[in-house]
Amino acid sequence: MTEAKTQEKKYPAPQGNPETQAFWDAAKQGKFLIKRCTACGEAHYFPRSICPFCFSDKTVWEESAGEGEIYTFSLMRKSATGPYAIGYVKLKEGPAVQTNFVDCDLSALKIGQKVRVVFKPTDGAPLPFFTPVG
Amino acid sequence: MSIKGKAYIAGIYEHPTRHAPDKSTAQLHAEVAKGAIEDAGLTSADIDGYFCAGDAPGGAWPMVDYLGLKVRHIDSTETGGSSYIIHIGHAAEAIAAGKCSIALVTLAGKPRTSVMPPRAAGAEADFEAAYGATTHNAYGMCAMRHMHDYGTTSEQLAWIKVAASHHAQYNPHAMLKEVVTVEDVVNSPMISDPLHRMDCCVVTDGGGALIVTTPEIAKSLKKPLVRLIGHGEAMKGPRGGKDLDLTYSAGVWSGPRAFEEAGVTPKDIKYASIYDSFTITVLMQLEDLGFCKKGEGGKFVSDGNLISGVGKLPFNTDGGGLCSNHPVNRGGMTKIIEAVRQLRGEAHPKVQVPNCDLALVHGTGGLLGVRHAASTAVLERV
Numbered sequence: 180m181t182e183a184k185t186q187e188k189k190y191p192a193p194q195g196n197p198e199t200q201a202f203w204d205a206a207k208q209g210k211f212l213i214k215r216c217t218a219c220g221e222a223h224y225f226p227r228s229i230c231p232f233c234f235s236d237k238t239v240w241e242e243s244a245g246e247g248e249i250y251t252f253s254l255m256r257k258s259a260t261g262p263y264a265i266g267y268v269k270l271k272e273g274p275a276v277q278t279n280f281v282d283c284d285l286s287a288l289k290i291g292q293k294v295r296v297v298f299k300p301t302d303g304a305p306l307p308f309f310t311p312v313g
Numbered sequence: 314m315s316i317k318g319k320a321y322i323a324g325i326y327e328h329p330t331r332h333a334p335d336k337s338t339a340q341l342h343a344e345v346a347k348g349a350i351e352d353a354g355l356t357s358a359d360i361d362g363y364f365c366a367g368d369a370p371g372g373a374w375p376m377v378d379y380l381g382l383k384v385r386h387i388d389s390t391e392t393g394g395s396s397y398i399i400h401i402g403h404a405a406e407a408i409a410a411g412k413c414s415i416a417l418v419t420l421a422g423k424p425r426t427s428v429m430p431p432r433a434a435g436a437e438a439d440f441e442a443a444y445g446a447t448t449h450n451a452y453g454m455c456a457m458r459h460m461h462d463y464g465t466t467s468e469q470l471a472w473i474k475v476a477a478s479h480h481a482q483y484n485p486h487a488m489l490k491e492v493v494t495v496e497d498v499v500n501s502p503m504i505s506d507p508l509h510r511m512d513c514c515v516v517t518d519g520g521g522a523l524i525v526t527t528p529e530i531a532k533s534l535k536k537p538l539v540r541l542i543g544h545g546e547a548m549k550g551p552r553g554g555k556d557l558d559l560t561y562s563a564g565v566w567s568g569p570r571a572f573e574e575a576g577v578t579p580k581d582i583k584y585a586s587i588y589d590s591f592t593i594t595v596l597m598q599l600e601d602l603g604f605c606k607k608g609e610g611g612k613f614v615s616d617g618n619l620i621s622g623v624g625k626l627p628f629n630t631d632g633g634g635l636c637s638n639h640p641v642n643r644g645g646m647t648k649i650i651e652a653v654r655q656l657r658g659e660a661h662p663k664v665q666v667p668n669c670d671l672a673l674v675h676g677t678g679g680l681l682g683v684r685h686a687a688s689t690a691v692l693e694r695v
Binding site: 186190191193194195196199201221223224225227231232250251252253254255257258263264265267269270273274275276277278279290301306 | 436437438439440441442443444445446447449450451453454455456457458461502503504505506508551552553554555557558559682683
């Protein structure tokens, strides 16, 4: 029941800005980017030009495998657009990403479950979501 | 340099309304300001500092003009529901520095009977807004992980609501006065897993206000003396997604700062006002402030330990946000007001803590599971 609702949902188009435009351009190619700092070596999300850990400006774009596991989630039982599950994914590369879980049985979600990125269309660049693997 | 003992809370007022279709938001601010000024025994001409947050229509300068104040210090620090706990610390700093001598802090609004302004967007907007974080699911995410890591149960969370309801039955203004049981809470409809309807606070129109002043002026007035002896503030967010841990709040930083400045420990506290936007908010904050170890909050809150006259740590004796009042979806103001009532001996006799001379006020603003600001205040009766 919850699956159909999430697939029909219309998502807002990202506004984009000079700092993050490369992320949205890559998303149009189906690529999920994160930022990594070449000074301290740490990856972060959402992307910034200045590293939030060491304040270096030596940050570079890196394509994430788009794989990780569910750190936590909460299933909102009712909303104007139907039930949806918000949560955080801890990526293989390290950073945690806020997202919604889609294309699945929302009542079967579990902490620790393996997930992968899927893009959903908007009127602009597509948005990253995550779905359980296997 | 410390603000310990440099500022007193000399006036308090909580609006009795919980539903105000017939009033404007600015009017509610004016009514609570009038109430707090009169409670202190002052006049509006005495006010020389004004503090407000995002709920004040247009911010500080339209409000100062609307209220007809003539001030020499303004502060509109906005950190959601914790704003007003931060304000009393900032007011103490301004008073200690001689920037003002009688500060007014107001909160008011109408989430039940008017449209709430949207939250301002931050740098994260494109990367988060579409995912629909609300208060319910942002706090639900914290509860879900807390249960996973520490075995916390819905029944344990329910005890927090049960304790609040025991207190609310004596508050004639409380929105929900009915005493509830653990079974009532866990059998109420699931809103956002694992939080049930009764794990959530009420939504109310209303407001509250405070007068913060110098020791000399407070002593010249007629109210029992209540002073601020410790204060802390801190913020926490995903911070680039590194080592995300939603089982603790910024209270782990604001709490120790306040206790250290006050020179007291959690064991010394006789009464605690703890922001209760949701039951999980209370449980996590009690752990973060050191009332119990991390992960043991579920055990700590069970079996009525938060009920005045029954347990070891009486909390939110007005019924709190869970049962009494949560004006403008911001709980910090009413937390301060009930703590001052306890220290003055003005709480309802059924919930008044005997010889209450040391109280703690703590709250978070924003979204606990996304980004939030915490503030802690230690108040003492002189």
